[in-house]
Amino acid sequence: GNSVTQMEGPVTLSEEAFLTINCTYTATGYPSLFWYVQYPGEGLQLLLKATKADDKGSNKGFEATYRKETTSFHLEKGSVQVSDSAVYFCALKDTGGFKTIFGAGTRLFVKA
Amino acid sequence: NAGVTQTPKFQVLKTGQSMTLQCAQDMNHEYMSWYRQDPGMGLRLIHYSVGAGITDQGEVPNGYNVSRSTTEDFPLRLLSAAPSQTSVYFCASSTPGEGKNEQFFGPGTRLTVL
Numbered sequence: 001g002n003s004v005t006q007m008e009g010p011v012t013l014s015e016e017a018f019l020t021i022n023c024t025y026t027a028t029g030y031p032s033l034f035w036y037v038q039y040p041g042e043g044l045q046l047l048l049k050a051t052k053a054d055d056k057g058s059n060k061g062f063e064a065t066y067r068k069e070t071t072s073f074h075l076e077k078g079s080v081q082v083s084d085s086a087v088y089f090c091a092l093k094d095t096g097g098f099k100t101i102f103g104a105g106t107r108l109f110v111k112a
Numbered sequence: 113n114a115g116v117t118q119t120p121k122f123q124v125l126k127t128g129q130s131m132t133l134q135c136a137q138d139m140n141h142e143y144m145s146w147y148r149q150d151p152g153m154g155l156r157l158i159h160y161s162v163g164a165g166i167t168d169q170g171e172v173p174n175g176y177n178v179s180r181s182t183t184e185d186f187p188l189r190l191l192s193a194a195p196s197q198t199s200v201y202f203c204a205s206s207t208p209g210e211g212k213n214e215q216f217f218g219p220g221t222r223l224t225v226l
Contacts, residue, residue, distance in 0.1 A: 044204075
């Protein structure tokens, strides 16, 4: 079945450090890939998405590239801020499908 | 637009009690889902609906019921609460979009069962 694996947290960084959160997936066909972010006490919200191979999703300085050859969708940001502290979820959806499969989430702490 | 709204925000129940978690969306989305979030386990799908009058089970449906009488509302019922149902519950909605569309989430209900 479909699955998403992302790196375990927590990840602790200093402000302005480079961020990478790894995500790999298992799926048949050509799923759409998503990163969601959950700030403390809130629901999840979409951060970025990519719907086909080699697409790059980007938003708020975050980027992720859909790599079919390595079945990966790693999240990166060049310079993190304290306000980026949150839990980040990698997710996939099958083409034409309804269900979203979520990874376990990676908690990020950014220190001033 | 209010988006996806959930009530209550917090709830404490005793074992064996029943209750309904409310969810509503004003975006005219066809698809709605209920998830539970537990530490280290991501989000697990409880029940979902692809339109009014149509519901189906997700990954962890036992102990929960749903109905979808209108496009806007998708309540989740706990029939007889158990401590294992202590969790944070999220409702989400989306449009079909051939699997390319993201979900919109409510703010969650934090439930404690004693």
